[in-house]
Amino acid sequence: MGWFTKFFKRYKHKISRWKSNCKHSGDNRIQDNHHISVDDLTDTEKEDIYKAIALSLSKEDLKGKPVVGEESQSEEDKHLHKIDEEEDKHLSEVCPEKDENCGKVQLDEDEWLAKIQQDENECRAREQLEDDELLARALQESLNVDYPPQHGSDSLFKPAPQSFPPGFRTCAGCNAEIGHGRFLSCMGGVWHPKCFLCNDCCLPITDYEFSMSSNRAYHISCYREKHNPKCDVCKNFIPSNSAGLIEYRAHPFWVQKYCPKHEHDDTPRCCSCERMEPNDLKYILLDDGRKLCLECLDSAIMDSRECQPLYLEIQNFFEGLNMKVEQQVPMLLVERQALNEAMEGEKIGHHHFAETRGLCLSEEQTVATILRRPRIRAGRRATDMITKPYRLTRHCEVTAILVLYGLPRLLTGSILAHEIMHAWLKLKGYPNLSPKVEEGICQVMAHMWLESELYSGSRNNDAPSSSSSLRSTSSASSKKGKRSDFEMKLGDFFKHQIETDTSSAYGDGFRLGNQAVLKYGLKSTLDHIHTTGNFPS
Numbered sequence: 001m002g003w004f005t006k007f008f009k010r011y012k013h014k015i016s017r018w019k020s021n022c023k024h025s026g027d028n029r030i031q032d033n034h035h036i037s038v039d040d041l042t043d044t045e046k047e048d049i050y051k052a053i054a055l056s057l058s059k060e061d062l063k064g065k066p067v068v069g070e071e072s073q074s075e076e077d078k079h080l081h082k083i084d085e086e087e088d089k090h091l092s093e094v095c096p097e098k099d100e101n102c103g104k105v106q107l108d109e110d111e112w113l114a115k116i117q118q119d120e121n122e123c124r125a126r127e128q129l130e131d132d133e134l135l136a137r138a139l140q141e142s143l144n145v146d147y148p149p150q151h152g153s154d155s156l157f158k159p160a161p162q163s164f165p166p167g168f169r170t171c172a173g174c175n176a177e178i179g180h181g182r183f184l185s186c187m188g189g190v191w192h193p194k195c196f197l198c199n200d201c202c203l204p205i206t207d208y209e210f211s212m213s214s215n216r217a218y219h220i221s222c223y224r225e226k227h228n229p230k231c232d233v234c235k236n237f238i239p240s241n242s243a244g245l246i247e248y249r250a251h252p253f254w255v256q257k258y259c260p261k262h263e264h265d266d267t268p269r270c271c272s273c274e275r276m277e278p279n280d281l282k283y284i285l286l287d288d289g290r291k292l293c294l295e296c297l298d299s300a301i302m303d304s305r306e307c308q309p310l311y312l313e314i315q316n317f318f319e320g321l322n323m324k325v326e327q328q329v330p331m332l333l334v335e336r337q338a339l340n341e342a343m344e345g346e347k348i349g350h351h352h353f354a355e356t357r358g359l360c361l362s363e364e365q366t367v368a369t370i371l372r373r374p375r376i377r378a379g380r381r382a383t384d385m386i387t388k389p390y391r392l393t394r395h396c397e398v399t400a401i402l403v404l405y406g407l408p409r410l411l412t413g414s415i416l417a418h419e420i421m422h423a424w425l426k427l428k429g430y431p432n433l434s435p436k437v438e439e440g441i442c443q444v445m446a447h448m449w450l451e452s453e454l455y456s457g458s459r460n461n462d463a464p465s466s467s468s469s470l471r472s473t474s475s476a477s478s479k480k481g482k483r484s485d486f487e488m489k490l491g492d493f494f495k496h497q498i499e500t501d502t503s504s505a506y507g508d509g510f511r512l513g514n515q516a517v518l519k520y521g522l523k524s525t526l527d528h529i530h531t532t533g534n535f536p537s
Helices: 002-024 043-061 070-094 099-143 220-227 304-320 336-345 409-427 435-462 485-499 504-520 522-532
Strands: 154-157 160-163 182-186 189-191 210-213 216-218 331-334 358-361 366-372 375-377 381-383 386-391 400-404
Touching: 210 220, 216 220, 304 331, 304 366, 304 409, 304 435, 331 336, 331 366, 336 358, 336 366, 336 400, 358 409, 400 409, 409 435, 409 485, 435 485, 435 504, 435 522, 485 504, 504 522
Parallel strands: 331 400
Antiparallel strands: 154 210, 160 182, 182 189, 210 216, 358 400, 366 386, 375 381
């Protein structure tokens, strides 16, 4: 087609010469912008164009064939030269008559040549783009190395989809060859998109980002559901702090996780186990405003009559240690308000807890005791509790032992053991002791009773169960029998509270007294306290 282009160039040159001749001849007519069609040309012009097209087609047919010789090329040149001369002659004849049509032919030729030039440019651009793509693929392959080792238990990755010729890679998921199309390059390998699966839901990971833990890939949502902690109170994912770290609070014993905000938003806690109340499980509301969880309610002691068997059991525990309480000391279960009022009426006493849960009285006063346990009504409220005033008279150094109602059996028992030890010290004539010594040795007795109960409870749980050992009510739970796993865990929690107390009187006093008892025995430790008022060193 090269000579065909030359033909039109010569044709353009002829028209330019014709325009120049027209200008010299004084013809200054303005060309209009209407295009001329092939029908407007003369027969001679049409014949020239048809000859040019025929020669072009014959030239295309000769591509790839051997060259016969230079004579055919020479004859072709002569023929073209002849056509040029005929064109010159014809143009010189028709110039004055076809000036407007020639100008329009010039416009059509310019537009057509511009279109040819544009097609050639687009072709070159496509070729250049293909070269650039090949170069980019080569660069990508040279950079496609293994990922460096990741630090930490989890990371966030971005799989990079690529496209390479077949046979270039093998899928790390199915071990098959990766053909045409997209694949993922991540975790030190390449994958079919359908083979890169979440380790949790086993569905393909199609997101732009994914999470990783223990060299396993997860959807971000699946990883969050599986690994991110949820608040045990509001049941939502614990949010990140300003530094982007997940920050939460946890109970030191129960490991209950919760958002930091719940420490300041008046979320209720169980008055026994101290766990926070979840939003989806309401605690029992007692008459005095305290909250009690359902697990602690199962073994809770609610009135004075119900507590008498436990009181006798702990007296027998003291008697087994040769520490019998000779006098009959009343034991009463009371509400929080009555306990606080009795504490105010007591002239002396050592109280540590933010809420007093037990008291050994030495003064005469009237106390409202609980005669009948409350009933659990709609809305989980404990109501219809019956109380009665009880007048305390002084027959000895101790007038009564008061314990807060509505606490689980093991907690009630540990409080009773603590207060009975106070009574024993007073009735045995021990001198006025420092808070650290007196509260410390009372905590030692509470701890010893809890250990004996947990030990006997574990033995009962290991023994075969019988119908006589089953307990269906909380009142029956005050008797020894098979205990639930939660009640055993609750006993460990009460022991943990005594052992980890940070106060000087109750915490440090317990640790000094327990160390002395373990070293010298209970009787020798008590004799030393009676003589010196201090723990043996």
